[in-house]
Amino acid sequence: MTATSVHKSEVLIVGGGPTGLVLACLLAFRGVDVAVLERRTHPREYSRAIGLHPPALAVLHEIGVEATALAEGVRVHAGSAYSGGRRLGTLTFEQAWPSRPFVLTLPQNRTEQLLSHRLAQLAPGTVHSGWEVTDIVDGTESVEVTAGAGDVQSHWHTDIVIGADGPHSLVRRRSGITTRARMLKDTYLMGDFSDYSAVTSAAHRNEATAAIFLESSGVVESFPLPGQMRRWVAHTGTELTTESPLALTGLIADRTGATVDPTTSTMISAFHIRRRLALRMAIGRRVIIGDAAHEVSPIGGQGMTLGWLDAWEVAPLLTQVLVDKRSTPLQQHPGFRAFETKRIAAARATALQAELNMALGRPMPQAATVLRDAALKTVLATSMRDRLAKAFTMRKPLGGMETQIPD
Structure with missing residues (x-):
């Protein structure tokens, strides 16, 4: 026999990841x-995701979490590019964001903990874990959402439903929102390792600097993390490779000369x-x-900063x-139409920029590498x-509009 509750x-947010938690905090803060x-x-x-760009930090400031994040994260003030053992140059962020001249690295699981703790302060009992949404139906005066947890069902009556439920969003699919999607050929292997094991050099030991190795066999990226850890990412061609710390550290050594101890790995992912990209964001x-x-x-x-914006x-x-107390469909509201237009354009610009980044890091012939x-x-x-x-710090994506945030 199934037990039910009403x-x-x-507002009901489906999805308690970073974006859902940030929106819940912003709404709870507004009562x-x-x-x-x-x-x-x-x-x-x-x-998982580790980068908090200046606009993301401004959002955290709005909900009272920035100070804690800054105290725990690593401030990456610059990124240096290398190729064939030579430094091509360094990119610093002072001119892009004078008030926050860095990208903060903080593991996503810790970011979620900070957001959950803040939401519990603002509105205790807001997050209901273990509930999977199974149905969404528009009622006469509200939206009716059904969720299940084992043999228990809950029915929610809410004014507005927010889908923050990830790439395979049920809310998006049940709302009839179409997307334009394609799989790119690029594959990567990434992992987190102790930074003590890297060779001693400015590229590896400077806590405030990221390193990008643009090698003819494929890019390797390196970012400092809290706790003397470092994230490494390597392009692996067009086929997924084995999720092996040894495989990743071998690629790092072959392409950069850095020695990283595979036994210190805390995460590995291919x-x-x-x-x-969804064609709309608000409907009904x-x-x-x-x-x-x-x-x-x-x-x-x-990606995470894009969602927080x-x-x-x-x-x-x-x-x-x-x-x-407006009951008209949200797509007819001028404010939501403007929101949708702006955010879809921002997503498109961010996607194009990310794909340009990938193109620069793909394996290429030596002659093309030199150019x-x-x-x-x-x-x-x-x-x-x-x-x-x-562009890299999301002040103004290539081909996009300048980001406007509280300072």
Whole structure:
């Protein structure tokens, strides 16, 4: 026999990852009655996304989490590019974001812990773990959401449903929102290792510097992490390789000369690259944000920040609709139409930039490598580097609009 329960909320967020938690904090801070349904029963164990760009830090400041994140994370003030053992140049972020001249690295599982703790302070009991949404139906005065946890069902009556439930979003699919998606040919292997094991050099030992090794056999990227750890990412061609720390450290050694101890690995992951962009983000009384609306390459680490900017921009719109008690479909609301247009354009620009990053790091003949290195060395030696810094830190993606955030 199935037990059932009935609940109400003004906003129901499906998905308790970083984007869902940020939006819940922003809404709770505004006094909105918000609930979060999360399928997982336990906190995330692994690091996954690690980069918090300046706009993401500004959002954390809005909800009172930035100071803690800054105290725990590593501030990456610059990134140096290498090829064939030579340094091509260094990109610094002072001109892009004078008030926050760095990208903060912090493992996603710790970021989620900080957000969960803050949400519990703002609105205790908001997150309901272990609940998987199975159905969404528009009612006459509210949206009805059904979720299950084993033999127990819960029915939620809510004014607005937010899909923050990732690339395979049920909210998106049940809302009839179409996407344009394609799988790119690139594959990567990434892992986290102790930084003590790397060879002693400026590229590996400077906590505030990332290193990009643009080698003819494929790029290797290296980023400092808290706790004397370092994230390594290597291009592996067009086929997924074995998720082996030894395989990754072998690629690192072959391409960069760095010695990394495979026994210190705390995470290893092989992945394909997929691009998916939703054609709309608001329909009826439903909104999709984050990876549910736009899945972009993790190369560049901008996906999580993109989702947080969705949350930051949509939170005041949701609050105002609830205050006004407007029942018209959200796609007919001028504010939501503007939000949708702006965020889809931002996602498209971010996706294109990420794919440009990938193109620069693909295996290529030696002659092409020489031309690429010469071009990049020129950019990093001139004022063009400031434009590139703005793109990498999400101030102004290549081909996109400048990001407007609270400072």
